[in-house]
Amino acid sequence: MRKYKRYNKKSEYSYTLGAFPTIELLQSDKEVEAVFIDENYKDKEKLINILNEKNIYYEISGKTIRRIANKDKTLVIAAFKKENQPVLKNKNHVVLHEISDMGNLGTIMRSMLAFSVKDLVLVGNVADYFNPKVIRASMGAFFKLRISHYENMEEYLRDHKNNLYLFMLSLDEKDSIYHKKVEEPFALVMGNEASGLPNGFEKYGEKVFIPQSKDVDSLNLPIATSIGLYEFRRKR
Template identity: 45%
Template sequence: MAYKKENDTSFTLGAFPTMELLRKKPEKVKKIYLHKDLTKSEDIEKIINLAQKYNIVCETNSHLIENISKKDNVYIVAEFEKYIDKIDKNNQIVLYNPSDMGNVGTIFRTALGFGFKNIIMIAPCVDYFNPKVIRASMGAVFSLNVVVYDSFEKYVADFPKIDKYLFMLDGNNILQELNVPSTTFALVFGNEASGLPADIKKYGTPVFIRHSNEIDSLNLAISASIAMFKFSK
């Protein structure tokens, strides 16, 4: 019973993301599973109390936890129904074909920290309900609006007017010198290995985060976080 992308449900691994899920989407939780070796702590007590409040069953099932989490030291897991989000009218983060689960989770965490709640992913991309992404996000995914589009063109068709800043190694605008816009905007980041395709330059403002030529590029999560820092007020 390992997690699969096609499943209707997914899992939070460990106390921190489980607590975030219970706080933000309690109505989606189906069951909480406890490992037989779980030692009760203040956090665990809080989770069990919240589960009681929402009439969520807590069941001891070490086998399921070990199956879902593989080698990690995980002692509490929640199973929840996947759900569909909607983007609101605020600023957006667009991830074009992101392929690394750790990067996507880390970007979610930073996005929530800097007040960016709308995340658009262009497929093919990481499954953002994968337990590893949820864990890397420290549960931030439950506070964000995440939507997947089939193509960048379909995304542009839905949001034609928002100012799009395209982060590219050959961007002719330097982030360090850029004035942050007062209008609504989207920050767009490419795939870890291949970046953004050149032909989407026409949709926005290409931006380069200036760095020395001693490195090829910055890591994706690092680039996105620096850009969010700069663009957040």
């Protein structure tokens, strides 16, 4: 068995940090290489029974966990092979352009799963979606999503013909999410946390904005995406 080190983007494997995402991993069809359990984990016998049933290698080793996670509160870690299913054609999905925050990315994954959208497209220079911080923020939702990455929108559009709804600022009331008619298959297109979608993106589809009070400058990306997912599901 390989000696596992702290996560590196170039490695062939990644980790779940914690019991809950590890259980989600075990319930998926991902290839699990090994599981490490701290001797103080209270449900270790139950977890060991699951691992024995699935014939998955495990060790009781808090030392290994601390070497990988560098956090005292992490009691379970699983190493899994980095691979994913590509996004399906003609399915509703979310497109994230140049998203950079791993916590935001994981939170959006969880919201997607909550609203039954299981296809995620990442475009451009984006956060490493296999990073354990993303897996943890998603609370294991990562393992139930299909994910594809494209270098730019033109490359993405060659593969997919979804109706694009671009979440951008607009002064036109007809672009309000509350007035927008939904046509499937749709893609909710969200931009970078700081800069949003670039100027000129409106050529790809329809603008959408979320009305809000003047007391706040803007909604953060996970909240805006969650509102979009909710509204589009409600209108389907």
